Amino acid sequence: MLTNNVEIKAEKLNSYxxxxxxxxxxxxxxxxxKVFQNxxxxxxxxxxxxxxxxxxxxxxxxxxxxxxNLRAEYEEIVKKLGLDRVIRLDKNSKVxxxxxxxxxxxxxxxxxxxxxxxGSIILFDFDAxxxxxxxxxxxxxxxxxESLMYDTVPEAVGALIKKHNRLPATIQIVNGPSRTGDIExxxxxxxxxxxxxxxxxxx
Amino acid sequence: MSYKQxxxxxxxxxxxxxxxxxxxxxxxxxxxxxxxxxEAHKYSLKWAEDVKNAKxxxxxxxxxxxxxxREAFEGKNKHFYFAKTPENLKNIIYSIIKPGDVGVKxxxxxxxxxxxxxxxEGKGIKIYETDLGEFLIQLANEKPAHMVxxxxxxxxxxxxxxxxxxxxxxxxxxxxxxxxxxxFMRKIFFSADFGMVGANALSxxxxxxxxxxxxxxxxxxxxxxxxxxxxxSVEKIYPxxxxxxxxxxxxxIFSGFEYTTYVHIINGPYDLYGPKEIHLIxxxxxxxREDDLKETLLCIKCGACQxxxxxxxxxxxxxxxxxxxxxxxxxTAITNSKDTARSLAAFCLECGKCREVCPMKIDIPELxxxxxxxxx
Numbered sequence: 001m002l003t004n005n006v007e008i009k010a011e012k013l014n015s016y017x018x019x020x021x022x023x024x025x026x027x028x029x030x031x032x033x034k035v036f037q038n039x040x041x042x043x044x045x046x047x048x049x050x051x052x053x054x055x056x057x058x059x060x061x062x063x064x065x066x067x068x069n070l071r072a073e074y075e076e077i078v079k080k081l082g083l084d085r086v087i088r089l090d091k092n093s094k095v096x097x098x099x100x101x102x103x104x105x106x107x108x109x110x111x112x113x114x115x116x117x118x119g120s121i122i123l124f125d126f127d128a129x130x131x132x133x134x135x136x137x138x139x140x141x142x143x144x145x146e147s148l149m150y151d152t153v154p155e156a157v158g159a160l161i162k163k164h165n166r167l168p169a170t171i172q173i174v175n176g177p178s179r180t181g182d183i184e185x186x187x188x189x190x191x192x193x194x195x196x197x198x199x200x201x202x203x
Numbered sequence: 204m205s206y207k208q209x210x211x212x213x214x215x216x217x218x219x220x221x222x223x224x225x226x227x228x229x230x231x232x233x234x235x236x237x238x239x240x241x242e243a244h245k246y247s248l249k250w251a252e253d254v255k256n257a258k259x260x261x262x263x264x265x266x267x268x269x270x271x272x273r274e275a276f277e278g279k280n281k282h283f284y285f286a287k288t289p290e291n292l293k294n295i296i297y298s299i300i301k302p303g304d305v306g307v308k309x310x311x312x313x314x315x316x317x318x319x320x321x322x323x324e325g326k327g328i329k330i331y332e333t334d335l336g337e338f339l340i341q342l343a344n345e346k347p348a349h350m351v352x353x354x355x356x357x358x359x360x361x362x363x364x365x366x367x368x369x370x371x372x373x374x375x376x377x378x379x380x381x382x383x384x385x386x387f388m389r390k391i392f393f394s395a396d397f398g399m400v401g402a403n404a405l406s407x408x409x410x411x412x413x414x415x416x417x418x419x420x421x422x423x424x425x426x427x428x429x430x431x432x433x434x435x436s437v438e439k440i441y442p443x444x445x446x447x448x449x450x451x452x453x454x455x456i457f458s459g460f461e462y463t464t465y466v467h468i469i470n471g472p473y474d475l476y477g478p479k480e481i482h483l484i485x486x487x488x489x490x491x492r493e494d495d496l497k498e499t500l501l502c503i504k505c506g507a508c509q510x511x512x513x514x515x516x517x518x519x520x521x522x523x524x525x526x527x528x529x530x531x532x533x534x535t536a537i538t539n540s541k542d543t544a545r546s547l548a549a550f551c552l553e554c555g556k557c558r559e560v561c562p563m564k565i566d567i568p569e570l571x572x573x574x575x576x577x578x579x
Contacts, residue, residue: 012408016445023246039464097476098393098427118462128426128477135422153466154448167409169473170425173466178419180381182336182354183362185232188381191335192388193419193465 010165018158020117020151028116028149029201035119036199039176040189045201051143052077054200055108058141059083065106066137068129074143078108089129097132107133107194108141113156114149114199115173121199122156123172124164131172140174140194145202204524206546213550216521226356226519233352233510236459237560247456250449251562255501257446258438258563261407262500265491268407268440272485276410280472280480287487289317292434299432299482302327304396307388307428309414309421310334311401312504313436313486315347315525316538330399331391333420335384339365348520348527351458351506356519388420398424398478402435403454403504404447411470412483413447415455415463422465431478433469436486438500444468450503457505457562489537495579498570499533501563508557508567514550522550529557533570536579548575 025031033043046054055077059065064085067078079086087093087100109130113122121142123130134140150156153173161167178193189195204212217223241247261268273283286292296319300306306323308330314320320341323330332341336354340347342365347353354362363374370383400421404413412433414421425431441447448468455463472478490500508529509515515528524543526534532551536544548571557567573579 013444016443018445020246022249039462091475102389102393120462126473127475128473129475131422131426132476135419135426153452154445157444157448167411167470169469169471169477171468171470172422173468175462175464175466178417178464180335180418182334182339182352183357183377183380184359185229186359186377188378190385191381191418191420192333192385192392192423 010161013161018154020154023117023152025116025151032114032116032119039119041176041197041199043199045203047203051202056081058198059106062105064104066101066104066133067108068133069109089133091127101132101136104137106139107137109133111142111144112160114144115153115156116149117152119175120153121174124160124168125170125172126168134174135193138194139196141198143200143202204543204546206549209546212521213518216518221358223517227516229355230510230516233459237507240456240459240461244456247453250453254450254453255563257441258501260442261440265437269437271407272405272410272440275407276483282482284484286484289488292317292484292486293322295484300328300397305329306397306399307331307333307392307395307424308399309416309424310337311434312350313401313434333388333424334418346525349506349509350504392423392427395428397430397432398428399432400425402433402439404450405440406444406447407440408443411444411468413451413468415451415466417464421467425467426477429479431481433483437490453562454503454505457507495573496533496537498565499537501565502530503563507560511556511560513552513554529567532574536574544574
């Protein structure tokens with residue numbers, strides 16, 4: 001099947017000044033943590049050994065989970081969590097996504113980048129798997145390490161374009177859990193997206 | 204609308220004490236949030252200048268900008284249409300979807316401008332507004348009061364009256380209302396035949412569509428149905444993807460959100476799941492012009508001028524037709540009727556607060572004066 005992804009002259013995009021000159025952040029992780037939590041997200045910085053316990057605590061009481069874009073080590077941890085229904089979502093898994101994900105409770109993935117200034121989780125999504133995992137479940141968990149951290153969203157997007165040498169079908173930027181204030185400005189979570197958004201920073 | 208009709212609408216709004224109190228409280232809150240957001244992100248002032256410059260360059264030759272965007276956008280399963288008039292757009296829509304189709308829609312001022320939902324419903328196409336404010340407006344059969352928060356003046360009590368019959372259960376508070384709508388809408392998202400979204404910005408270099416939400420409704424609308432329709436307008440085009448990202452960030456900050464929860468940048472259909480085809484319809488409806496009203500096209504629809512306006516603070520959407528308050532006057536002149544715009548212009552207090560808060564530094568009072576004086 002021919003790809004529908006956009007093939008853009010990456011050299012042109014790579015020539016843009018993606019770095020925001022006056023915005024250099026010394027404590028990227030600290031800034032990300034503060035902003036992400038201000039938006040209602042949860043932030044954990046853990047050692048590898050504590051990853052299982054951390055995830056176990058988050059998914060306690062839940063019975064269904066979908067994951068995508070996880071390295072083998074994290075995939076093993078997900079399977080160890082022992083949830084009743086665990087769905088791997090990628091081009092090889094042949095899942096009827098709409099049927100399988102209607103009531104799935106947890107979504108887990110490794111994102112493509114983080115941006116400190118805005119507390120953003122950035123996804124380069126070619127096949128909708130990352131979008132489904134990030135938007136459909138009630139709980140969204142992103143597992144990252146420091147190497148994914150940039151100062152700002154433009155800088156992160158520019159770096160990802162350079163890395164992939166093309167644009168994906170979508171770039172999704174997630175700044176926290178879904179919310180609405182449309183009735184008398186009273187903020188309620190969730191609205192249609194996840195109720196809780198977690199960023200686990202693995203040291 | 205005649206002067207008398209606008210006058211009557213405003214008088215009715217003034218008599219509703221609940222509405223007045225709600226509007227005053229909401230607008231003061233929004234202005235405070237806006238001040239905080241700009242203070243917390245000082246670079247937004249420089250970015251606002253960059254966005255204005257980028258936009259101005261595209262607006263200097265809108266037709267070329269549209270052509271550049273079209274060239275970058277069109278591709279396999281990506282279809283571009285240009286609609287000169289609202290009727291053109293509606294006919295195009297009717298060629299893409301059919302009676303009996305069910306759609307989910309996220310917020311679009313272009314859609315409101317041309318009463319698109321009403322047109323589709325009239326043709327037997329069921330369409331659900333998925334932004335909560337827009338959903339409430341849909342149920343109430345009203346027009347949006349504000350570009351960013353369409354139901355800004357609606358009380359909790361009124362929202363309950365509208366939602367309980369739809370959701371089918373008693374809703375004790377705002378939380379239960381929101382959760383009730385989430386449950387109701389979820390089935391519809393998963394079974395919809397098409398999703399329809401607006402655009403906050405477009406990029407001419409990559410043919411990308413960018414839109415922002417807080418609720419996640421845009422995410423589900425743009426990823427679940429097999430068909431995605433984008434309705435947008437000519438002034439949303441920026442030269443580059445970087446300009447467009449700056450534009451939506453500036454819009455969010457000057458709206459008082461700091462950052463919206465979600466930013467979606469659509470470049471094409473997915474490889475595996477999600478929409479198999481994307482249709483983008485770009486509307487003119489009076490925007491391609493060379494008179495003084497052209498300055499209006501710099502507007503990034505942050506809604507800051509609406510919250511700053513002393514008339515809006517007391518009567519909110521009553522001062523307007525579809526576009527409301529200060530910037531609503533020139534937008535009405537462009538997209539609807541100069542006569543209606545003149546009727547609206549009569550109620551401007553000429554305080555200049557709209558110009559002070561506008562990130563694009565549009566001289567809104569001067570535009571209103573010219574409309575009133577029939578100079579445009």
